[in-house]
Amino acid sequence: MSRLQVVSGKGGTGKTTVAAALSLALATEGKRTLLVEVEGRQGIAQLFEAEALPYEERKIAVAPGGGEVYALAIDPELALLDYLQMFYKMGGAGRALKKLGAIDFATTVAPGLRDVLLTGKACEAVRRKDKSGRFVYDYVVMDAPPTGRVTRFLNVNDEVAGLARIGPIHNQAQAVMRVLKSRETAVHLVTLLEEMPVQETADGIAELHAARLPVGRVIVNMVRPQVLDAAELELVRATPRTALAQSLSAAGLGGARRGGHAERLVDPLLQQAEEYAERYALEHEQRVALTELGLPLHELPLLTEGMDLAGLYELATELREQGMT
Known part of the structure; x- marks a missing residue:
């Protein structure tokens, strides 16, 4: 050192x-x-x-x-x-x-x-x-x-x-x-x-x-922190909206106790996922650029x-x- x-x-x-x-x-x-x-x-x-x-x-x-x-x-x-x-x-x-x-x-x-x-x-x-x-x-x-x-x-x-x-x-x-x-x-x-x-x-x-x-x-x-990787992001995008709403209801989010409006949560969640996907892609691109500099790379949370x-x-x-x- x-x-x-x-x-x-x-x-x-x-x-x-x-x-x-x-x-x-x-x-x-x-x-x-x-x-x-x-x-x-x-x-x-x-x-x-x-x-x-x-x-x-x-x-x-x-x-x-x-x-x-x-x-x-x-x-x-x-x-x-x-x-x-x-x-x-x-x-x-x-x-x-x-x-x-x-x-x-x-x-x-x-x-x-x-x-x-x-x-x-x-x-x-x-x-x-x-x-x-x-x-x-x-x-x-x-x-x-x-x-x-x-x-x-x-x-x-x-x-x-x-x-x-x-x-x-x-x-x-x-x-x-x-x-x-x-x-x-x-x-x-x-x-x-x-x-x-x-x-x-x-x-x-x-x-x-x-x-x-x-x-x-x-x-x-x-x-x-990484919440979803590339494969998981693609899975979210490929899942039908109805299936997402059913999954939210099954998890107790927006289910019967709230009037059965789980579908109202789908669009905001998909928007958040899209924003996260854009940030994930940008950070991946910058990480690659840093790696190409040829120096030891460290990351702090x-x-x-x-x-x-x-x-x-x-x-x-x-x-x-x-x-x-």
Whole structure:
């Protein structure tokens, strides 16, 4: 397993939920996982029913087997202060620059700098070791930007390394890209069984390959349960309306106690069956398209009662059983 697991996906596919569930799945059997948020939405805190995350690594969950999940919401301004202290020993001067507004100015006028700081902080957590020489975190999971931006976000350090030919900035950018373009990293894409998310997933995979970034797996989220298969749908369509009405009456639906009007239920039920058949055909088509991408494919169920902490643990179990860990 790659130690840096990057999770992206089209907006609305539930990539933050999948990233959170993956961090729980990876933390089983005593492992320690860091879940990193880079978009400032505090989505992780909401999922884990916790207070807004500060710019510090904080334990937010315990996984089965005693593993631990830590979370970090990266703040670009504070990450820049870390950077200045780490490479230029400018702790006090950096804080003075922040008071003057220079740090905020730098991260606002240079969007690429924000991405450098965000990816750099995540990769630092991947490489960090304790005094005994062991990695502090077994895995780092990044809740990354959406599919349309993730390639440029991850590849920004390559551009920076080309612009700054020498010095600490060049060396830091190269160190980050050595992590991001190695087997230590896997970029997973979250999608739905719908045309637009599937197409964006295919486009995202092509862009990642072109940038020589390591693509991991495709995770289909919010998959609705299959009620009828193709053969059963054909049987419903082929059954005469009178036979359907008789079956409904025999089941006690619309029978004698309701005035013998089971036939009134036939048309609404047939309409529902037709709508289901259309959705079934669409989802089958999109599933085939995803399979043709040639990547490992995983599916997570739609949790009809909504997403809460128990739901996260349920999805984590699904990911473990499907071999994501």
